[in-house]
Amino acid sequence: MKILIRNGRVIDPMSARDEVADVYVAAGRIVGIDTAPADFHANRTLDASGLVVCPGLVDLSVRLREPGFEYRATLESEMLAAAAGGITSLACPPDTDPPLDEPGLVEMLKFRAKNLPGPRVYPIGAMTQKLEGMMLTEMAELTEAGCRAFTQADAPMTNNQVLLRAMEYAATFGFALWLRPQDVSLARGGVAHDGAIASRLGLPGIPVLAETVALATILQLARETGARIHLARLSARESIAMVRAAKAQGLAVTCDVATPHVHLSENDLVSFDSHLHLVPPLRSLRDRDAIREALRDGSIDALCSDHTPVDEDAKQVPFGESVPGASGVELLLPLTLKWAREMGVPLMQAIDLISWKPAQILGVPGGNLAVGSYADICIFDETADWVVTPKALASQGDNTPFLNHPMQGRVRYTLIDGHIDFEAPR
Secondary structure, three states: OOEEEEEEEEEEOOOOEEEEEEEEEEOOEEEEEOOOOOOOOOOEEEEOOOOEEEEOEEEOOEOOOOOOOOOOOOHHHHHHHHHHOOEEEEEEOOOOOOOOOOHHHHHHHHHHHHOOOOOEEEEOEEOEHHHOOOOEOOHHHHHHHOOOOEEOOOOOOOOHHHHHHHHHHHHHHOOEEEEOOOOHHHHOOOOEEOOHHHHHHOOOEEOOHHHHHHHHHHHHHHHHHOOEEEEOOOOOHHHHHHHHHHHHOOOOEEEEEEOHHHHOOHHHHHHOOHHHOOOOOOOOHHHHHHHHHHHHHOOOOEEEOOEOOOOHHHOOOOHHHOOOOEOOOOOHHHHHHHHHHHHOOOHHHHHHOOOHHHHHHHOOOOOOOOOOOEOOEEEEEEEEEEEOOHHHOOOOOOOOOOOOOEEEEEEEEEEEOOEEEEEOOO
């Protein structure tokens, strides 16, 4: 199908393009911007007047809940939700049941996803067998099956010798390791940031030390091995300072944060709302503000949704007994725009954090509007006002701390490989 996207504000961080222009799509590719190719006759024209046309979003952490957790969400529902959020490529963590630690499981997931409408799915393989932190997986075979990197997700890593071996192996063969720093012994039993508010609410705390001690170990091992490390879901001011220093020293490290940690803090826990039970926990206002500034100055490389659908029964219990996690694919864009408006950040820089930069971290095509590239495109209205309600979300999991919050910015169309996979109802 040939599609003309007419008169939109075209923003492409890779090329620093920001102008009102027409975009021409044919055979799944972008075939022209501003100038029509010879003999181009559109089968469909999308009027993007007053809208932003940008690269399809790339989300570095989306739990699709298959296999094993279909009672929380299905592949079909979450792929639809991601497309509704403007996401055209996503990374899927391996903490399924069973975990993604064998090539057959990875191939099955990719086959299922490929036969459904929605984003391109890039599995992140389990770093250790069954995510138990003891025996390394066959990373080479998993890479051949389609894994883009390797991680423990939120499973504890207690054996530093195994972590060292993983880094040595990854450095030898050029694999990337995605690690969320948390010392399990310091964090054990905690559900909230270890501070005055958790103490007042009677919630067991997770100290910042649980993150920084583990991070120090990861960075030291990375220095020794030269492994390429992506640090997932940082939450503390001290962690950001450590990453800044590591980058200045030339370490091959990148990092991301999840959108809830950009807007929320431990102060929001006073409601005892279990939808605020997240991993890592919401930390102090000082930490939240450090995250916001680090996104602006480039110390943090990318934003992600850390989409984790949870069934309502697992949230309708006391805070400390609830299952952690929040749905977020449909909020990635509006929450990024909200941060940009509040911080006075240009729209191009905000889009960069959820398109081009994460595509580079994941090492996949996408995140740009170059002529000849895949026609993975997000078209959105940055001024559209809406309220987050279960009915407004396509995800099967409506477990978000932003329920009933007003949002500004909503996706109108999502094109994946030149096909309109999502079109907002009029």
